[in-house]
Amino acid sequence: MTLPTVFLTRALPSEVLAKLQPYAQAEIWPEETPPPYETLCQKAAQVDAIITMLCDRIDAPLIQSCKNLKVISQMAVGYDNIDLQAAAQHHIAVGNTPGVLTETTADLAWGLLMAAARRIVEADNEVRNGIWRPWGPDVLTGQDIYGATLGIIGFGRIGQAMARRARGFDMRILYYDIQRNPTAEQTLGVLFTPLEDLLKQSDFISIHAYLNQQTYRMIGRPQFECMKPTAVLINTARGAMVDPDALAWALQEGRIAAAGIDVFDPEPMPANSPLLAMRNLVITPHIASASKQTRLRMAFMTIENVIAGLQGLPLPYPVPLPT
Ligand code: DGY
Numbered sequence: 001m002t003l004p005t006v007f008l009t010r011a012l013p014s015e016v017l018a019k020l021q022p023y024a025q026a027e028i029w030p031e032e033t034p035p036p037y038e039t040l041c042q043k044a045a046q047v048d049a050i051i052t053m054l055c056d057r058i059d060a061p062l063i064q065s066c067k068n069l070k071v072i073s074q075m076a077v078g079y080d081n082i083d084l085q086a087a088a089q090h091h092i093a094v095g096n097t098p099g100v101l102t103e104t105t106a107d108l109a110w111g112l113l114m115a116a117a118r119r120i121v122e123a124d125n126e127v128r129n130g131i132w133r134p135w136g137p138d139v140l141t142g143q144d145i146y147g148a149t150l151g152i153i154g155f156g157r158i159g160q161a162m163a164r165r166a167r168g169f170d171m172r173i174l175y176y177d178i179q180r181n182p183t184a185e186q187t188l189g190v191l192f193t194p195l196e197d198l199l200k201q202s203d204f205i206s207i208h209a210y211l212n213q214q215t216y217r218m219i220g221r222p223q224f225e226c227m228k229p230t231a232v233l234i235n236t237a238r239g240a241m242v243d244p245d246a247l248a249w250a251l252q253e254g255r256i257a258a259a260g261i262d263v264f265d266p267e268p269m270p271a272n273s274p275l276l277a278m279r280n281l282v283i284t285p286h287i288a289s290a291s292k293q294t295r296l297r298m299a300f301m302t303i304e305n306v307i308a309g310l311q312g313l314p315l316p317y318p319v320p321l322p323t
Pocket of ligand 1: 054075076077078079101237286287288289290
């Protein structure tokens with residue numbers, strides 16, 4: 001009996017691949033960089049399942065050209081790179097890896113918050129470049145975190161994990177989401193606040209929303225103009241929610257004090273981006289879920305989705321498709 005086929009756009013750990021082996025014949029893209037779109041289209045058109053990363057464009061033309069594809073299994077919680085409408089039309093199941101990366105992602109968001117507020121990367125760079133300024137009243141002064149106000153945009157799993165961290169710092173916590181969460185308001189002591197008020201009142205603003213038409217470029221010049229000049233913006237969600245030109249303007253002009261970003265639009269960040277020269281910006285290259293333990297759990301979930309999808313079973317971690 002011939003096994004169904006799977007194309008993986010990136011290599012996964014051997015113990016994860018071993019789990020797939022009895023169920024499918026795998027072809028693995030050997031590079032660290034994603035396969036070019038044309039290659040991805042060619043490969044996807046030949047297989048029964050694809051394992052994708054968030055930087056693989058799985059759009060309607062690609063999906064339409066796949067005759068045998070039964071399942072798209074994404075190794076990420078976000079799936080804005082996948083055209084769900086097209087997947088639904090072609091009866092292709094889509095899976096993701098929710099839950100397991102919540103705390104890991106919130107850890108990195110918190111790390112960026114602390115690093116940007118207290119200028120940790122800037123200070124480290126100075127020391128490594130031979131500059132150890134004598135202790136002085138205003139040397140490398142940043143923003144207090146303890147007791148400050150945190151505004152969380154998007155109050156799903158990761159937003160709530162951020163709130164739990166903020167409680168340990170005795171912060172006042174505001175949140176904005178399209179859906180109010182009265183239970184979390186009680187248990188976490190957070191306050192639902194309309195977006196504009198949240199932007200005005202917060203010392204720290206952290207984005208944890210999904211990227212969609214409503215959240216695309218939700219932070220631009222008008223929103224930066226609402227923020228305090230001492231505010232620190234953190235984005236570990238999706239780069240496209242923040243207008244990159246407006247961010248550069250806000251940091252350059254001192255409209256906000258600092259920012260910490262793990263995501264950017266586009267990724268990779270262009271080498272000539274003016275943001276790279278800004279000392280009040282801490283940048284990491286989309287690594288919020290990148291702990292060894294979490295990435296292994298994500299990889300196993302990805303494989304479990306593929307195995308179920310190939311057998312025509314409901315995916316254990318399905319993405320709801322539009323009807
Ligand atoms: C996701 O899984 O969507 C995250 O962006 C990964 O870091």
